[in-house]
Amino acid sequence: MDLLRFITAGSVDDGKSTLIGRLLYDTKNILADQMEAIERASKTRNAGEIDLALLTDGLRSEREQGITIDVAYKYFQTPNRKFISIDAPGHIQYTRNMVTGASNADLAIILVDARHGVVEQTRRHSLIASMLGIPHVIVAVNKMDLVGNSEDAFLEIAKSYTELAEKLSIKDLTIIPVSALNGDNIVERSEAMSWYTGETLLSVLENVNVLKDQNQEDGRFAVQYVIRPQTDELHDYRGYAGRVQSGTFKKGDAIKVLPSERESKIAKIEFGGNEIPQASVLESVTILLEDDIDISRGDMIVTVDNSPIVSQDIEALVCWMDDKKTLKPGNKYVLQHGTARSRCSIRGIEYQIDINSYEKLDEVEALKLNDVARIVLRTAQPIAYDPYQKNRANGAAILIDETSNVTVGACMIE
């Protein structure tokens, strides 16, 4: 059985947490004692009916305020698939937590309140989903019960979202009218919306093909750790531990080490100390080479005939996440890319992206929390990268504040 990771996004109170609660409830994935706990908590909060959002809103302050603050991970399964659901906060103040959840998602469900239609946070989250290259997007037009389950209301929102999606690079879009509260078109088809003939939400989740989203062409392997047992029988053993980020590697492949550009061949690939014939995307393995060359953490092993770009000058889209300090040209950070870290300095802000119109704003002096922009930076050491839209795994990087050590920027290298 395979695994799908999806996130719920959209504006405050559009029903993201309720939707996840509903999905788990209708697929019989909420256990009896958890249900009792939710019932108890619903009562003390006078929620009247059972508030399924309490399944994911697990922090004290979230329950006090009735909002989501940080992402919650919930796990469930149907006979066809296993799911990791990631419930993101809608509030603008917690956008960085949404980005955290979205960065690993194969699919995003963007909720829209049928009464309000597309609002600023819908646009912001859609932009982030598209920048992060989330391959599949479902727009769930929620609270259909509050607009009389009207087909016209749905079609109007579907039309305005489709216009928005055209400006972004959303590849696979499905729009579904739902009521998370009543469970309409979530797992069961809605009787109240018999005009809707498309798939239910769960059916899309179960059938979307994520295997083909992976980059199987570019052989990339960032070295995490060098295994050197230094015992008598394994005296000369040197294994490079890492995870295949993209492509495949097999014994005999000609490889190149970056940034040193030294070449060698794969002598052996091991997993758990046993030899295996080849290693594919996302497998954590150990690679042994024919030649004894200097390799350490932060280096990258790539197939010799397919190289990433090796450069100190990088242009990237960035989501800025620091609520205390702004990003300005001249600022210095640590850039973490794969297993490599390098100091870097910001050379310039090319443009900022307006959250509502998606237009480019020129002459921006500094980026504030939640701003999205294209920046130019220079690293102290060369970085071996691929453009993010071609290779998510090797085009992603983070900026770390050198003094607070906090992660302050999410970079998608262009």
Place this chain on the structure above:
Amino acid sequence: MSISVNEASDIQREISERSAPDYLDQLEAEAIYIMREVAGQFERPALLFSGGKDSITLVHLAKKAFAPGKIPFPLVHVDTGHNFIEAIEYRDELAEAINAKLIVRYVEDTIKAKGLKEQTGKNASRNWLQTFTLLDTIEEFEFDACIGGARRDEEKARAKERIFSFRDEFGQWDPKRQRPELWNLFNGRIQKGENVRVFPISNWTELDVWAYLKREGIALPSIYFAHERELILRDGKLLNNTPVIEPDPEDQIVTRQVRFRTVGDMTCTAAVESAAATLDEVIAEITISRISERGETRIDDQQTEAAMEDRKKGGYF
């Protein structure tokens, strides 16, 4: 030589026919990746080992991650003195078998040294006190990262925690100011005195752990399988009949066939009645169980709604 367009689409076609990787392989690869990030990013990491199934899984994953080398960090156990003897024996045997360094620190010693007051009365437990011993041990060995076997499916506060969970110099978790954690780029940069708790099996469910133990043929302490035992029946829960549990007039002493679904302190871990004697039988029972792991077995979570969140804010795992 570069791949031509036609060849590339052949590759794509072949791939779409290839079967999807199994979820257990994906979870395993992710956990091994996280372990190796710890070894690569920190100077003095440790693996917190309790003898329970989750930490047994961690040790197995660590073995695989660094084979044929040794695990590059010690196993650390905070011993409350209220552990099941079977778990302690298993711990010692495993550490010896894999030739790992084992560090044990005792809550008893912390209580004496610091003059701490123990809880008394019904359901008294050292669960809270073990935080002090843990923080002292971290300080003593200057551990900068502690790997733990917590899973997000266990509890609602854990469902919110990052895989690299930053702790300040007092070991405290601040759920409202967690660091962003993007893609698989874990940021383990800290100041001296701070540390990171790392949870490689965050994304595993209870059933995933059992399925993995079975697939890998990993041995478990005997208490995980059905056996006869003398127990205290208290408020509908079955606790091990041991002197470390303060008696209550309402207690009933009974003998039942039971197994343990989790293994924590004897004072706060309940047994479940069961005849499941093999991993297959245990898995079959858990698959149809309508009660969660902690709901069925843990007494410490049920005291208040935010018990786990509060403990974590205080430096607990």
